[in-house]
Amino acid sequence: MENESNDVLNAFRHGSVDAFEALFRLHQRAVYGWILRIVRKPTVAEDLTIETFWRIHKAHARFDPARGFEGWARRIATHAALDWLRANRTEAALTVENFPEPASTLATDPAITGETRTRTARALARLPAKLRVAAVLALVEDLPHKEIAAALGISVAAVKLRVFRAIRMLRKDLEQQGIRP
């Protein structure tokens, strides 16, 4: 990630729209990518990127340049995505068709049917929003717990607990559907 100058950060803090645009241009892709990892729908991720930067603009006076922009933006993005997941439980259901071009090209296991994949994705979508975010970032995106903790504003231990609870709920849900992981 490119680093923005202190002048830009200070100007943004004092309400400069030019500085805000510079920061937007620099970080929009990272913010969009982060949100997409959570909501997994490109159109929604675009809308939430706008929502995130709108929240960032509203909170410009509270921004502390010493703590950096990227982490702050990511925390706001994570909460915007969480709010969306909570408000759109049915729409947030995951289906395989929803996904953009994947980064991983994991070989498809012929022993796992399309039906099992769909049921697994739906079981994930049924998790409470807080657990779902932790599970997607830790188990699907394979991100380090420390990075997830920073984005959620919680401790690493709390992330581990959420992932543990998510796995337990997923296992139970899948077993109820006749899938034995």
Place this chain on the structure above:
Amino acid sequence: MTPDTHTHDNSPDEDPIRYLLHQALPRIGDAAQPRRDLWPDLLKRLDEKPAPVPWFDWALLAGLLGVVVFIPASIPVLLYYL
């Protein structure tokens, strides 16, 4: 975004739930980017005026203030229900 600092064995034996999830959902990774320039929409959003407070909310607030002013004994009750 920082690159992943650890990888996981994608075998069903290592972690069955993770393996199932990897099979069900592709990893998105760092390469994703918006399909359009979002700045014009953001500018539009910034220019939007906040929605006006409905008259009913003002009436409710005025009623509540009236109750507090004329019946101070109601304050603990109101605080209890807040």
